[in-house]
Amino acid sequence: MGRALSRVAGVVFAGALATLAAAPAASAQDETSTTPTETSTSEPTSSSSATTTTTSDTPTTVPSSTSPITTAVPTPSEVKTTEQHVAPKAEPELPEAQEPPKDDSYQDNVGHGYIGLGGEGVLVIACAGKAPGNVATQYLSVTGGPDQDEADGRYWNYTVRVVDAPPGTTTAKFSWTCGKQEGEGIVEFEQEEPPTSSSTSTTTAAPSSTAPITTATSAAGRAPGNAAPKAQVKVAPRGGVETGFGGTAG
Amino acid sequence: MTVRRAGAAVVALALVLAGCGTAAEPPPAAAPVPSSVPVTVPFKGLRPTSVKIPKIGAESSLLAVAVKPDGSISVPSVHTPMQAAWYKLSPVPGDVGPAIVLGHVDGDKKPGIFFKLKDLAPGDEVDVDRSDGKKLKFVVDRVTQVPKDTFPRDAVYGNSDRPELRLITCGGAFDHAEHSYKDNIVVYAKLADA
Numbered sequence: 001m002g003r004a005l006s007r008v009a010g011v012v013f014a015g016a017l018a019t020l021a022a023a024p025a026a027s028a029q030d031e032t033s034t035t036p037t038e039t040s041t042s043e044p045t046s047s048s049s050a051t052t053t054t055t056s057d058t059p060t061t062v063p064s065s066t067s068p069i070t071t072a073v074p075t076p077s078e079v080k081t082t083e084q085h086v087a088p089k090a091e092p093e094l095p096e097a098q099e100p101p102k103d104d105s106y107q108d109n110v111g112h113g114y115i116g117l118g119g120e121g122v123l124v125i126a127c128a129g130k131a132p133g134n135v136a137t138q139y140l141s142v143t144g145g146p147d148q149d150e151a152d153g154r155y156w157n158y159t160v161r162v163v164d165a166p167p168g169t170t171t172a173k174f175s176w177t178c179g180k181q182e183g184e185g186i187v188e189f190e191q192e193e194p195p196t197s198s199s200t201s202t203t204t205a206a207p208s209s210t211a212p213i214t215t216a217t218s219a220a221g222r223a224p225g226n227a228a229p230k231a232q233v234k235v236a237p238r239g240g241v242e243t244g245f246g247g248t249a250g
Numbered sequence: 251m252t253v254r255r256a257g258a259a260v261v262a263l264a265l266v267l268a269g270c271g272t273a274a275e276p277p278p279a280a281a282p283v284p285s286s287v288p289v290t291v292p293f294k295g296l297r298p299t300s301v302k303i304p305k306i307g308a309e310s311s312l313l314a315v316a317v318k319p320d321g322s323i324s325v326p327s328v329h330t331p332m333q334a335a336w337y338k339l340s341p342v343p344g345d346v347g348p349a350i351v352l353g354h355v356d357g358d359k360k361p362g363i364f365f366k367l368k369d370l371a372p373g374d375e376v377d378v379d380r381s382d383g384k385k386l387k388f389v390v391d392r393v394t395q396v397p398k399d400t401f402p403r404d405a406v407y408g409n410s411d412r413p414e415l416r417l418i419t420c421g422g423a424f425d426h427a428e429h430s431y432k433d434n435i436v437v438y439a440k441l442a443d444a
């Protein structure tokens with residue numbers, strides 16, 4: 001009996017070692033099988049065949065981010081379906097990407113607001129489940145939204161306008177609910193010039209979800225508001241524009 | 251009895267080695283966040299619906315996008331490089347001010363809608379349709395290539411005294427480590443007959 005158990009244990013141990021030894025080979029096979037996929041998606045695409053004509057006359061009919069265009073080239077998802085038949089993987093694969101885009105760092109239930117020099121701005125709330133609720137902020141009046149960012153429907157936008165912000169206001173808080181979770185974010189007020197005074201003071205209002213803390217500086221600069229000249233671009237985006245990931249353009 | 255314990259220990263070791271067992275309870279998995287969700291609540295205001303640039307054979311509908319929480323401009327998915335977008339915090343094309351339209355130069359190793367944007371020259375035509383039925387013609391004024399590090403925000407996003415258009419894409423050298431081009435191509439256009 002004892003010998004028999006020892007034999008069983010030995011067989012199991014050997015099996016485990018065999019599994020370990022086989023794992024790298026399986027991984028290597030997966031990598032190898034991925035290579036033809038990349039090749040198949042890089043078929044030459046003429047500019048004429050890839051032209052999009054999904055224009056809609058009605059403002060509410062918008063191509064979604066999941067099916068915005070029609071091209072003659074096989075979609076990456078179709079290719080991946082084939083690949084999964086060849087070499088199924090236990091781990092979820094990155095969707096379609098052959099070169100990881102820089103914008104896949106999505107975090108749910110975070111938000112930020114931006115007020116431009118003209119006193120208008122936007123609140124951006126990441127809420128993948130559905131539209132945020134109970135949006136509350138101080139010194140701001142919601143003038144539009146919510147509507148989704150049509151390039152990534154997980155982001156929700158509210159357009160806002162400054163109302164009666166104290167002079168020198170640079171930031172304020174806002175809050176919302178995303179599903180059952182509460183969220184809180186900062187609204188930044190763009191300044192015409194960076195504050196030159198190093199001596200800043202902080203004024204704290206009563207902290208609550210409906211009357212968020214507002215931070216102000218003692219700089220003499222005016223707060224963007226009704227008196228500010230209108231900025232035609234309500235909020236100037238930060239940095240350049242990331243509109244290329246393939247490395248094919250020269 | 252001793253043999254039985256030894257056998258159980260070996261079996262447990264085998265399971266761990268094979269990746270089937272863990273010594274401690276795994277942390278509770280966070281609810282998965284979908285990588286994309288359908289757009290059911292689009293921008294409802296007046297908007298451009300399409301852009302067409304005959305010289306380079308570019309034509310696309312226009313998504314309405316804003317900024318992401320980090321303040322960078324939201325762009326269409328890299329997996330749909332032929333899709334262009336309008337920055338909805340900029341004027342509607344045809345209204346006074348710089349209307350911002352952006353598109354990929356490429357994506358997924360395929361050419362994007364603005365792959366040939368740098369080939370435009372002063373005098374070239376850009377057509378934009380709006381949701382109110384207006385069909386507008388813009389004329390290219392100049393084409394610039396600027397480093398993203400020193401993106402000229404004032405020139406691109408600053409006020410103008412007439413209806414203008416900015417077409418933006420990537421260009422210049424490609425940084426393979428960053429998966430990003432170092433420059434932006436910016437085309438400045440003005441409304442014809444304005």
